[in-house]
Amino acid sequence: MSESFTFHDFHGICDILAARDKDLQSIIHMYGYPPMWTRPNTFASLVHIILEQQVSLASALAALSKLREKVGRVTPGRVLRLTDEELKACYFSRQKTAYVRNLAHALREGAINLKALEKLPDEQVRTTLCRLKGIGNWTADIYLIFVLHRADVFPHGDLAAVNALKQVRGFSADDIPHRLRAAVLDWQPYRTVATMLLWHYYLSSRKGKQA
Numbered sequence: 001m002s003e004s005f006t007f008h009d010f011h012g013i014c015d016i017l018a019a020r021d022k023d024l025q026s027i028i029h030m031y032g033y034p035p036m037w038t039r040p041n042t043f044a045s046l047v048h049i050i051l052e053q054q055v056s057l058a059s060a061l062a063a064l065s066k067l068r069e070k071v072g073r074v075t076p077g078r079v080l081r082l083t084d085e086e087l088k089a090c091y092f093s094r095q096k097t098a099y100v101r102n103l104a105h106a107l108r109e110g111a112i113n114l115k116a117l118e119k120l121p122d123e124q125v126r127t128t129l130c131r132l133k134g135i136g137n138w139t140a141d142i143y144l145i146f147v148l149h150r151a152d153v154f155p156h157g158d159l160a161a162v163n164a165l166k167q168v169r170g171f172s173a174d175d176i177p178h179r180l181r182a183a184v185l186d187w188q189p190y191r192t193v194a195t196m197l198l199w200h201y202y203l204s205s206r207k208g209k210q211a
Contacts, residue, residue: 002122003151003189010036013151013193021186023168024194027201034200039146041114043107044074049142050099050134051092063091076104099134106132122150145192154184154191164198167205 005013014033018025027034039045047067051060064074067090071078079087079100087097106112112132117125125148126140141155155161162180166173169183187194 004149005151005190005193006149007036010193013190014197017187017190017194017197021194024187024197027168027197031200031204034196037146037196037199038149041118041147042074043076043079043104043114045147046103046114046139046143047074047079047100049139049146050096050103052142053096053139059091066090067092076108079104080108096134099132102133103135118148122153125150145195150192152189152191154187154195156181158195160202161195161198164202168198168201 011033014024014028018028039048044064048060048064051063067074067079067087070082070086070090082090084094084097087100088094092100103112107114112128117128120128122144125144126137129135129140129143130137136157138155138157141153141157144150144153145155156177165171165180165183171179171183184191184194
């Protein structure tokens with residue numbers, strides 16, 4: 001199975017990366033260690049990630065919170081009992097309503113088992129999730145990172161991570177993708193933790209500019 005990490009070794013992996021890479025070291029010096037972002041392995045977590053596709057984190061959280069107000073614990077059965085209008089009132093777009101319904105059906109019918117995903121290698125997790133309409137590589141990457149804590153994932157479709165990478169490396173805004181892919185290879189086998197450092201830089205630097 002692919003390697004995972006825990007709260008116990010998270011800071012140690014940050015230190016390994018910092019010793020290897022001066023740009024990551026400078027992030028820790030400026031802003032301290034990043035949070036170890038984590039979510040439980042539940043239907044609600046996958047709904048949350050789907051809601052985060054191509055919108056702000058605040059908008060996605062608002063929709064999830066509204067859904068929780070409506071149904072309490074977010075389960076496939078409870079979501080499937082809602083009408084399209086009720087989901088629209090929870091700030092779900094028509095597209096995301098379809099995606100979440102599809103996921104709920106797949107879980108309820110046993111086409112996908114979240115507990116079983118914990119025992120699969122990264123690429124098998126990705127293949128299993130991406131069979132579902134509305135789940136692509138970005139959603140699978142975020143699930144691998146936040147939920148399964150797999151150690152060596154870099155989400156190339158994540159704008160915050162990619163923009164932070166460009167900034168800390170001093171790349172131009174239009175640098176070609178293969179140069180960015182090459183830039184993260186040195187962080188193996190801990191590209192997930194490096195990603196968290198980049199997100200930490202992105203969020204902390206933006207907060208500083210707004211202050």
